Amino acid sequence: MVFFFEKKGDEWMALLVVNRVYNNNTVLVDVDNSDQAIVQGKGVGFQKRHGDDISPTRVERIFYLNTKEAKHRFGTLLKDVPIDITMTSFSIIEMAKQTYHYPVMDYIYVTLTDHIAQTYKHIMAGKYQKSTAPDIRDKYPTEYEIADKAIEMINHDLNVRFPKDAAQAIALHFINAHGSENSEEKEKVEQADFGDNVNKIVKSVFKEYGITRNITNQNYFDRLMIHLQYLVARIQTHEQDKRILNRDIESDFQKLYPKSYQIASEICDKIQRRLDINLNDNELLYFLIHIQRIIQEK
Missing domain, CATH: 1.10.1790.10 (PRD domain)
Known part of the structure:
Protein backbone atom coordinates (compact mmCIF):
# COMPACT_ATOMS: atom_id res chain seq x y z
CA MET A 1 0.00 0.00 0.00
CA VAL A 2 1.43 3.35 -1.01
CA PHE A 3 -0.53 5.88 0.99
CA PHE A 4 -1.86 5.43 4.51
CA PHE A 5 -4.76 7.46 5.84
CA GLU A 6 -5.88 8.06 9.40
CA LYS A 7 -8.28 10.38 11.12
CA LYS A 8 -7.02 12.32 14.10
CA GLY A 9 -7.36 10.84 17.55
CA ASP A 10 -6.60 12.13 21.01
CA GLU A 11 -4.15 9.26 21.54
CA TRP A 12 -2.04 10.24 18.49
CA MET A 13 0.89 12.29 19.77
CA ALA A 14 3.53 12.10 17.02
CA LEU A 15 5.93 15.01 16.56
CA LEU A 16 5.00 16.92 13.40
CA VAL A 17 7.53 19.39 11.99
CA VAL A 18 6.72 21.59 8.99
CA ASN A 19 8.71 20.73 5.89
CA ARG A 20 6.64 22.69 3.35
CA VAL A 21 3.41 24.68 3.51
CA TYR A 22 1.19 24.18 0.46
CA ASN A 23 -1.63 26.38 1.74
CA ASN A 24 -3.39 27.23 4.99
CA ASN A 25 -5.00 23.80 5.16
CA THR A 26 -2.34 21.45 3.72
CA VAL A 27 1.23 20.92 4.90
CA LEU A 28 4.07 18.49 4.21
CA VAL A 29 5.52 17.43 7.57
CA ASP A 30 8.33 15.31 8.96
CA VAL A 31 6.88 12.77 11.40
CA ASP A 32 9.00 11.90 14.44
CA ASN A 33 12.08 12.81 12.39
CA SER A 34 11.78 9.55 10.41
CA ASP A 35 8.82 9.65 8.01
CA GLN A 36 7.06 12.23 5.88
CA ALA A 37 3.34 12.83 5.54
CA ILE A 38 0.80 15.26 4.17
CA VAL A 39 -1.48 16.62 6.87
CA GLN A 40 -4.74 18.49 6.40
CA GLY A 41 -6.86 20.51 8.77
CA LYS A 42 -8.54 23.88 8.90
CA GLY A 43 -5.82 26.51 9.31
CA VAL A 44 -3.16 23.89 10.05
CA GLY A 45 -0.63 25.74 7.87
CA PHE A 46 -1.62 29.30 8.77
CA GLN A 47 1.50 31.42 9.46
CA LYS A 48 3.62 28.27 9.69
CA ARG A 49 7.15 28.10 8.38
CA HIS A 50 9.76 25.41 7.78
CA GLY A 51 10.80 23.88 11.10
CA ASP A 52 7.69 24.89 13.04
CA ASP A 53 5.78 22.29 15.07
CA ILE A 54 2.16 21.40 14.34
CA SER A 55 -0.17 20.18 17.04
CA PRO A 56 -1.63 16.74 16.21
CA THR A 57 -4.98 17.97 17.53
CA ARG A 58 -5.22 20.31 14.52
CA VAL A 59 -4.87 17.44 12.05
CA GLU A 60 -7.98 16.03 10.39
CA ARG A 61 -6.29 13.83 7.79
CA ILE A 62 -2.80 12.44 7.43
CA PHE A 63 -1.32 10.65 4.41
CA TYR A 64 1.96 8.89 5.05
CA LEU A 65 4.47 9.02 2.19
CA ASN A 66 6.15 5.89 3.47
CA THR A 67 8.13 4.84 0.39
CA LYS A 68 10.32 6.46 -2.23
CA GLU A 69 7.71 5.53 -4.81
CA ALA A 70 4.98 7.29 -2.83
CA LYS A 71 7.05 10.47 -2.54
CA HIS A 72 7.95 10.38 -6.23
CA ARG A 73 4.37 9.80 -7.35
CA PHE A 74 3.03 12.55 -5.12
CA GLY A 75 5.67 14.99 -6.37
CA THR A 76 4.93 14.08 -9.99
CA LEU A 77 1.22 14.70 -9.56
CA LEU A 78 1.81 18.10 -7.99
CA LYS A 79 3.59 19.25 -11.14
CA ASP A 80 0.30 19.09 -13.03
CA VAL A 81 -2.47 18.99 -10.42
CA PRO A 82 -3.25 21.49 -7.63
CA ILE A 83 -2.65 20.16 -4.13
CA ASP A 84 -6.32 20.48 -3.09
CA ILE A 85 -7.50 18.31 -5.99
CA THR A 86 -4.75 15.76 -5.35
CA MET A 87 -5.64 15.44 -1.67
CA THR A 88 -9.36 15.19 -2.40
CA SER A 89 -8.70 12.38 -4.85
CA PHE A 90 -6.57 10.53 -2.29
CA SER A 91 -9.29 11.01 0.32
CA ILE A 92 -11.84 9.44 -2.03
CA ILE A 93 -9.62 6.41 -2.60
CA GLU A 94 -9.00 5.95 1.12
CA MET A 95 -12.74 6.33 1.77
CA ALA A 96 -13.37 3.48 -0.66
CA LYS A 97 -10.73 1.33 1.04
CA GLN A 98 -11.81 1.98 4.60
CA THR A 99 -15.56 2.43 4.41
CA TYR A 100 -16.30 -0.07 1.66
CA HIS A 101 -13.23 -2.33 2.09
CA TYR A 102 -12.71 -1.92 -1.65
CA PRO A 103 -9.26 -3.09 -2.90
CA VAL A 104 -7.70 -1.07 -5.71
CA MET A 105 -4.59 -1.16 -7.86
CA ASP A 106 -2.14 1.59 -6.93
CA TYR A 107 -2.31 3.28 -10.32
CA ILE A 108 -5.75 4.66 -9.42
CA TYR A 109 -3.99 7.37 -7.40
CA VAL A 110 -2.77 8.78 -10.72
CA THR A 111 -5.71 7.95 -12.99
CA LEU A 112 -8.47 9.19 -10.68
CA THR A 113 -6.55 12.34 -9.73
CA ASP A 114 -5.93 13.14 -13.38
CA HIS A 115 -9.60 12.59 -14.22
CA ILE A 116 -10.91 14.78 -11.39
CA ALA A 117 -8.45 17.54 -12.34
CA GLN A 118 -9.53 17.51 -15.98
CA THR A 119 -13.23 17.45 -15.08
CA TYR A 120 -12.68 20.34 -12.67
CA LYS A 121 -11.06 22.39 -15.44
CA HIS A 122 -13.94 21.70 -17.83
CA ILE A 123 -16.56 22.65 -15.25
CA MET A 124 -14.78 25.87 -14.30
CA ALA A 125 -14.42 26.77 -18.00
CA GLY A 126 -18.07 25.96 -18.69
CA LYS A 127 -17.09 23.16 -21.09
CA TYR A 128 -18.27 20.13 -19.15
CA GLN A 129 -20.10 17.53 -21.21
CA LYS A 130 -22.13 14.65 -19.86
CA SER A 131 -20.41 11.28 -20.06
CA THR A 132 -21.45 9.06 -22.95
CA ALA A 133 -20.27 5.87 -21.20
CA PRO A 134 -23.02 3.30 -20.54
CA ASP A 135 -24.71 3.27 -17.13
CA ILE A 136 -23.97 -0.06 -15.44
CA ARG A 137 -25.07 0.85 -11.92
CA ASP A 138 -27.14 -2.34 -11.59
CA LYS A 139 -24.07 -4.48 -12.21
CA TYR A 140 -21.70 -2.46 -10.00
CA PRO A 141 -23.76 -0.95 -7.14
CA THR A 142 -20.79 -0.64 -4.75
CA GLU A 143 -18.62 1.26 -7.23
CA TYR A 144 -21.45 3.65 -8.04
CA GLU A 145 -22.16 4.19 -4.36
CA ILE A 146 -18.48 5.06 -3.87
CA ALA A 147 -18.69 7.44 -6.83
CA ASP A 148 -21.81 9.16 -5.47
CA LYS A 149 -20.00 9.72 -2.18
CA ALA A 150 -16.97 10.94 -4.12
CA ILE A 151 -19.05 13.67 -5.79
CA GLU A 152 -20.19 14.87 -2.37
CA MET A 153 -16.58 15.00 -1.17
CA ILE A 154 -15.40 16.84 -4.28
CA ASN A 155 -18.13 19.46 -4.01
CA HIS A 156 -17.47 19.98 -0.32
CA ASP A 157 -13.66 20.02 -0.39
CA LEU A 158 -13.17 21.96 -3.63
CA ASN A 159 -16.16 24.29 -3.33
CA VAL A 160 -17.31 23.31 -6.80
CA ARG A 161 -20.46 21.76 -8.23
CA PHE A 162 -19.79 18.46 -9.97
CA PRO A 163 -23.08 17.23 -11.50
CA LYS A 164 -24.46 13.88 -10.35
CA ASP A 165 -23.79 12.26 -13.72
CA ALA A 166 -20.04 12.86 -13.18
CA ALA A 167 -20.20 9.92 -10.78
CA GLN A 168 -20.45 7.54 -13.71
CA ALA A 169 -16.89 8.12 -14.93
CA ILE A 170 -15.55 7.92 -11.37
CA ALA A 171 -17.28 4.58 -10.90
CA LEU A 172 -15.57 3.30 -14.05
CA HIS A 173 -12.19 4.24 -12.61
CA PHE A 174 -12.86 2.08 -9.56
CA ILE A 175 -14.22 -0.78 -11.67
CA ASN A 176 -11.10 -0.78 -13.84
CA ALA A 177 -8.71 -0.52 -10.88
CA HIS A 178 -10.42 -3.15 -8.71
CA GLY A 179 -8.03 -5.68 -7.17
CA SER A 180 -4.55 -5.78 -5.69
CA GLU A 181 -1.07 -5.69 -7.19
CA ASN A 182 -0.46 -9.32 -6.15
CA SER A 183 -3.81 -10.77 -7.14
CA GLU A 184 -3.46 -13.82 -9.39
CA GLU A 185 -6.96 -13.20 -10.66
CA LYS A 186 -5.71 -10.03 -12.32
CA GLU A 187 -3.30 -12.09 -14.41
CA LYS A 188 -6.00 -14.21 -16.08
CA VAL A 189 -8.22 -13.20 -18.93
CA GLU A 190 -11.80 -14.01 -17.99
CA GLN A 191 -15.11 -13.32 -19.62
CA ALA A 192 -16.22 -10.63 -17.20
CA ASP A 193 -16.45 -6.85 -17.35
CA PHE A 194 -15.30 -5.36 -20.67
CA GLY A 195 -12.93 -2.78 -19.22
CA ASP A 196 -11.49 -5.28 -16.78
Whole structure:
Protein backbone atom coordinates (compact mmCIF):
# COMPACT_ATOMS: atom_id res chain seq x y z
CA MET A 1 0.00 0.00 0.00
CA VAL A 2 1.43 3.35 -1.01
CA PHE A 3 -0.53 5.88 0.99
CA PHE A 4 -1.86 5.43 4.51
CA PHE A 5 -4.76 7.46 5.84
CA GLU A 6 -5.88 8.06 9.40
CA LYS A 7 -8.28 10.38 11.12
CA LYS A 8 -7.02 12.32 14.10
CA GLY A 9 -7.36 10.84 17.55
CA ASP A 10 -6.60 12.13 21.01
CA GLU A 11 -4.15 9.26 21.54
CA TRP A 12 -2.04 10.24 18.49
CA MET A 13 0.89 12.29 19.77
CA ALA A 14 3.53 12.10 17.02
CA LEU A 15 5.93 15.01 16.56
CA LEU A 16 5.00 16.92 13.40
CA VAL A 17 7.53 19.39 11.99
CA VAL A 18 6.72 21.59 8.99
CA ASN A 19 8.71 20.73 5.89
CA ARG A 20 6.64 22.69 3.35
CA VAL A 21 3.41 24.68 3.51
CA TYR A 22 1.19 24.18 0.46
CA ASN A 23 -1.63 26.38 1.74
CA ASN A 24 -3.39 27.23 4.99
CA ASN A 25 -5.00 23.80 5.16
CA THR A 26 -2.34 21.45 3.72
CA VAL A 27 1.23 20.92 4.90
CA LEU A 28 4.07 18.49 4.21
CA VAL A 29 5.52 17.43 7.57
CA ASP A 30 8.33 15.31 8.96
CA VAL A 31 6.88 12.77 11.40
CA ASP A 32 9.00 11.90 14.44
CA ASN A 33 12.08 12.81 12.39
CA SER A 34 11.78 9.55 10.41
CA ASP A 35 8.82 9.65 8.01
CA GLN A 36 7.06 12.23 5.88
CA ALA A 37 3.34 12.83 5.54
CA ILE A 38 0.80 15.26 4.17
CA VAL A 39 -1.48 16.62 6.87
CA GLN A 40 -4.74 18.49 6.40
CA GLY A 41 -6.86 20.51 8.77
CA LYS A 42 -8.54 23.88 8.90
CA GLY A 43 -5.82 26.51 9.31
CA VAL A 44 -3.16 23.89 10.05
CA GLY A 45 -0.63 25.74 7.87
CA PHE A 46 -1.62 29.30 8.77
CA GLN A 47 1.50 31.42 9.46
CA LYS A 48 3.62 28.27 9.69
CA ARG A 49 7.15 28.10 8.38
CA HIS A 50 9.76 25.41 7.78
CA GLY A 51 10.80 23.88 11.10
CA ASP A 52 7.69 24.89 13.04
CA ASP A 53 5.78 22.29 15.07
CA ILE A 54 2.16 21.40 14.34
CA SER A 55 -0.17 20.18 17.04
CA PRO A 56 -1.63 16.74 16.21
CA THR A 57 -4.98 17.97 17.53
CA ARG A 58 -5.22 20.31 14.52
CA VAL A 59 -4.87 17.44 12.05
CA GLU A 60 -7.98 16.03 10.39
CA ARG A 61 -6.29 13.83 7.79
CA ILE A 62 -2.80 12.44 7.43
CA PHE A 63 -1.32 10.65 4.41
CA TYR A 64 1.96 8.89 5.05
CA LEU A 65 4.47 9.02 2.19
CA ASN A 66 6.15 5.89 3.47
CA THR A 67 8.13 4.84 0.39
CA LYS A 68 10.32 6.46 -2.23
CA GLU A 69 7.71 5.53 -4.81
CA ALA A 70 4.98 7.29 -2.83
CA LYS A 71 7.05 10.47 -2.54
CA HIS A 72 7.95 10.38 -6.23
CA ARG A 73 4.37 9.80 -7.35
CA PHE A 74 3.03 12.55 -5.12
CA GLY A 75 5.67 14.99 -6.37
CA THR A 76 4.93 14.08 -9.99
CA LEU A 77 1.22 14.70 -9.56
CA LEU A 78 1.81 18.10 -7.99
CA LYS A 79 3.59 19.25 -11.14
CA ASP A 80 0.30 19.09 -13.03
CA VAL A 81 -2.47 18.99 -10.42
CA PRO A 82 -3.25 21.49 -7.63
CA ILE A 83 -2.65 20.16 -4.13
CA ASP A 84 -6.32 20.48 -3.09
CA ILE A 85 -7.50 18.31 -5.99
CA THR A 86 -4.75 15.76 -5.35
CA MET A 87 -5.64 15.44 -1.67
CA THR A 88 -9.36 15.19 -2.40
CA SER A 89 -8.70 12.38 -4.85
CA PHE A 90 -6.57 10.53 -2.29
CA SER A 91 -9.29 11.01 0.32
CA ILE A 92 -11.84 9.44 -2.03
CA ILE A 93 -9.62 6.41 -2.60
CA GLU A 94 -9.00 5.95 1.12
CA MET A 95 -12.74 6.33 1.77
CA ALA A 96 -13.37 3.48 -0.66
CA LYS A 97 -10.73 1.33 1.04
CA GLN A 98 -11.81 1.98 4.60
CA THR A 99 -15.56 2.43 4.41
CA TYR A 100 -16.30 -0.07 1.66
CA HIS A 101 -13.23 -2.33 2.09
CA TYR A 102 -12.71 -1.92 -1.65
CA PRO A 103 -9.26 -3.09 -2.90
CA VAL A 104 -7.70 -1.07 -5.71
CA MET A 105 -4.59 -1.16 -7.86
CA ASP A 106 -2.14 1.59 -6.93
CA TYR A 107 -2.31 3.28 -10.32
CA ILE A 108 -5.75 4.66 -9.42
CA TYR A 109 -3.99 7.37 -7.40
CA VAL A 110 -2.77 8.78 -10.72
CA THR A 111 -5.71 7.95 -12.99
CA LEU A 112 -8.47 9.19 -10.68
CA THR A 113 -6.55 12.34 -9.73
CA ASP A 114 -5.93 13.14 -13.38
CA HIS A 115 -9.60 12.59 -14.22
CA ILE A 116 -10.91 14.78 -11.39
CA ALA A 117 -8.45 17.54 -12.34
CA GLN A 118 -9.53 17.51 -15.98
CA THR A 119 -13.23 17.45 -15.08
CA TYR A 120 -12.68 20.34 -12.67
CA LYS A 121 -11.06 22.39 -15.44
CA HIS A 122 -13.94 21.70 -17.83
CA ILE A 123 -16.56 22.65 -15.25
CA MET A 124 -14.78 25.87 -14.30
CA ALA A 125 -14.42 26.77 -18.00
CA GLY A 126 -18.07 25.96 -18.69
CA LYS A 127 -17.09 23.16 -21.09
CA TYR A 128 -18.27 20.13 -19.15
CA GLN A 129 -20.10 17.53 -21.21
CA LYS A 130 -22.13 14.65 -19.86
CA SER A 131 -20.41 11.28 -20.06
CA THR A 132 -21.45 9.06 -22.95
CA ALA A 133 -20.27 5.87 -21.20
CA PRO A 134 -23.02 3.30 -20.54
CA ASP A 135 -24.71 3.27 -17.13
CA ILE A 136 -23.97 -0.06 -15.44
CA ARG A 137 -25.07 0.85 -11.92
CA ASP A 138 -27.14 -2.34 -11.59
CA LYS A 139 -24.07 -4.48 -12.21
CA TYR A 140 -21.70 -2.46 -10.00
CA PRO A 141 -23.76 -0.95 -7.14
CA THR A 142 -20.79 -0.64 -4.75
CA GLU A 143 -18.62 1.26 -7.23
CA TYR A 144 -21.45 3.65 -8.04
CA GLU A 145 -22.16 4.19 -4.36
CA ILE A 146 -18.48 5.06 -3.87
CA ALA A 147 -18.69 7.44 -6.83
CA ASP A 148 -21.81 9.16 -5.47
CA LYS A 149 -20.00 9.72 -2.18
CA ALA A 150 -16.97 10.94 -4.12
CA ILE A 151 -19.05 13.67 -5.79
CA GLU A 152 -20.19 14.87 -2.37
CA MET A 153 -16.58 15.00 -1.17
CA ILE A 154 -15.40 16.84 -4.28
CA ASN A 155 -18.13 19.46 -4.01
CA HIS A 156 -17.47 19.98 -0.32
CA ASP A 157 -13.66 20.02 -0.39
CA LEU A 158 -13.17 21.96 -3.63
CA ASN A 159 -16.16 24.29 -3.33
CA VAL A 160 -17.31 23.31 -6.80
CA ARG A 161 -20.46 21.76 -8.23
CA PHE A 162 -19.79 18.46 -9.97
CA PRO A 163 -23.08 17.23 -11.50
CA LYS A 164 -24.46 13.88 -10.35
CA ASP A 165 -23.79 12.26 -13.72
CA ALA A 166 -20.04 12.86 -13.18
CA ALA A 167 -20.20 9.92 -10.78
CA GLN A 168 -20.45 7.54 -13.71
CA ALA A 169 -16.89 8.12 -14.93
CA ILE A 170 -15.55 7.92 -11.37
CA ALA A 171 -17.28 4.58 -10.90
CA LEU A 172 -15.57 3.30 -14.05
CA HIS A 173 -12.19 4.24 -12.61
CA PHE A 174 -12.86 2.08 -9.56
CA ILE A 175 -14.22 -0.78 -11.67
CA ASN A 176 -11.10 -0.78 -13.84
CA ALA A 177 -8.71 -0.52 -10.88
CA HIS A 178 -10.42 -3.15 -8.71
CA GLY A 179 -8.03 -5.68 -7.17
CA SER A 180 -4.55 -5.78 -5.69
CA GLU A 181 -1.07 -5.69 -7.19
CA ASN A 182 -0.46 -9.32 -6.15
CA SER A 183 -3.81 -10.77 -7.14
CA GLU A 184 -3.46 -13.82 -9.39
CA GLU A 185 -6.96 -13.20 -10.66
CA LYS A 186 -5.71 -10.03 -12.32
CA GLU A 187 -3.30 -12.09 -14.41
CA LYS A 188 -6.00 -14.21 -16.08
CA VAL A 189 -8.22 -13.20 -18.93
CA GLU A 190 -11.80 -14.01 -17.99
CA GLN A 191 -15.11 -13.32 -19.62
CA ALA A 192 -16.22 -10.63 -17.20
CA ASP A 193 -16.45 -6.85 -17.35
CA PHE A 194 -15.30 -5.36 -20.67
CA GLY A 195 -12.93 -2.78 -19.22
CA ASP A 196 -11.49 -5.28 -16.78
CA ASN A 197 -10.82 -7.70 -19.65
CA VAL A 198 -8.86 -5.07 -21.56
CA ASN A 199 -6.66 -4.47 -18.52
CA LYS A 200 -6.16 -8.19 -18.02
CA ILE A 201 -5.15 -8.74 -21.62
CA VAL A 202 -2.52 -5.99 -21.40
CA LYS A 203 -1.23 -7.38 -18.09
CA SER A 204 -1.04 -10.92 -19.49
CA VAL A 205 0.98 -9.79 -22.53
CA PHE A 206 3.26 -7.74 -20.31
CA LYS A 207 3.84 -10.82 -18.16
CA GLU A 208 4.89 -12.82 -21.23
CA TYR A 209 7.54 -10.19 -22.01
CA GLY A 210 8.61 -9.67 -18.40
CA ILE A 211 7.35 -6.09 -18.29
CA THR A 212 6.56 -4.88 -14.78
CA ARG A 213 5.84 -1.54 -13.19
CA ASN A 214 8.88 -0.11 -11.38
CA ILE A 215 10.30 3.13 -10.06
CA THR A 216 11.81 3.95 -13.48
CA ASN A 217 8.75 3.45 -15.68
CA GLN A 218 5.92 4.05 -13.20
CA ASN A 219 4.84 7.37 -14.71
CA TYR A 220 4.60 5.95 -18.22
CA PHE A 221 2.94 2.79 -16.88
CA ASP A 222 0.28 4.86 -15.11
CA ARG A 223 -0.30 6.93 -18.24
CA LEU A 224 -0.95 3.71 -20.13
CA MET A 225 -3.60 2.83 -17.53
CA ILE A 226 -5.26 6.18 -18.21
CA HIS A 227 -5.13 5.49 -21.95
CA LEU A 228 -6.79 2.09 -21.44
CA GLN A 229 -9.73 3.67 -19.64
CA TYR A 230 -10.30 6.15 -22.45
CA LEU A 231 -9.87 3.35 -25.00
CA VAL A 232 -12.62 1.33 -23.29
CA ALA A 233 -14.91 4.37 -23.29
CA ARG A 234 -14.24 4.99 -26.99
CA ILE A 235 -14.93 1.37 -27.92
CA GLN A 236 -18.12 1.14 -25.87
CA THR A 237 -19.47 4.34 -27.42
CA HIS A 238 -18.21 3.51 -30.93
CA GLU A 239 -16.07 6.66 -30.98
CA GLN A 240 -12.60 5.42 -31.84
CA ASP A 241 -10.10 7.97 -33.13
CA LYS A 242 -10.95 8.34 -36.82
CA ARG A 243 -8.21 10.77 -37.79
CA ILE A 244 -6.28 9.74 -40.88
CA LEU A 245 -2.59 9.30 -40.09
CA ASN A 246 0.19 9.06 -42.63
CA ARG A 247 0.66 5.38 -43.50
CA ASP A 248 4.42 5.86 -43.35
CA ILE A 249 4.19 6.51 -39.59
CA GLU A 250 3.33 2.91 -38.76
CA SER A 251 6.07 1.61 -41.06
CA ASP A 252 8.65 3.99 -39.59
CA PHE A 253 7.72 3.10 -36.01
CA GLN A 254 7.91 -0.60 -36.82
CA LYS A 255 11.49 -0.13 -38.06
CA LEU A 256 12.52 2.14 -35.17
CA TYR A 257 10.92 0.15 -32.35
CA PRO A 258 10.47 -3.49 -33.50
CA LYS A 259 9.97 -4.92 -30.00
CA SER A 260 7.44 -2.26 -29.00
CA TYR A 261 5.63 -2.83 -32.28
CA GLN A 262 5.54 -6.57 -31.67
CA ILE A 263 4.10 -6.14 -28.15
CA ALA A 264 1.56 -3.55 -29.26
CA SER A 265 0.44 -5.74 -32.16
CA GLU A 266 -0.01 -8.72 -29.86
CA ILE A 267 -2.11 -6.67 -27.43
CA CYS A 268 -4.33 -5.34 -30.20
CA ASP A 269 -4.74 -8.79 -31.74
CA LYS A 270 -5.77 -10.35 -28.42
CA ILE A 271 -8.20 -7.54 -27.64
CA GLN A 272 -9.84 -7.93 -31.04
CA ARG A 273 -10.04 -11.73 -30.97
CA ARG A 274 -11.09 -12.25 -27.35
CA LEU A 275 -13.53 -9.36 -27.17
CA ASP A 276 -14.76 -9.65 -30.75
CA ILE A 277 -14.17 -6.01 -31.69
CA ASN A 278 -12.20 -4.11 -34.32
CA LEU A 279 -9.47 -1.61 -33.47
CA ASN A 280 -8.25 0.87 -36.06
CA ASP A 281 -4.59 1.51 -36.88
CA ASN A 282 -4.46 4.59 -34.66
CA GLU A 283 -5.04 2.48 -31.54
CA LEU A 284 -2.05 0.31 -32.48
CA LEU A 285 0.17 3.39 -32.75
CA TYR A 286 -1.00 4.72 -29.38
CA PHE A 287 -0.16 1.40 -27.75
CA LEU A 288 3.23 1.36 -29.46
CA ILE A 289 4.11 4.84 -28.16
CA HIS A 290 3.11 3.99 -24.58
CA ILE A 291 4.99 0.69 -24.63
CA GLN A 292 8.12 2.24 -26.12
CA ARG A 293 8.17 4.70 -23.24
CA ILE A 294 7.66 1.95 -20.67
CA ILE A 295 10.39 -0.39 -21.92
CA GLN A 296 12.63 2.46 -23.15
CA GLU A 297 13.48 0.71 -26.41
CA LYS A 298 16.33 2.65 -28.02
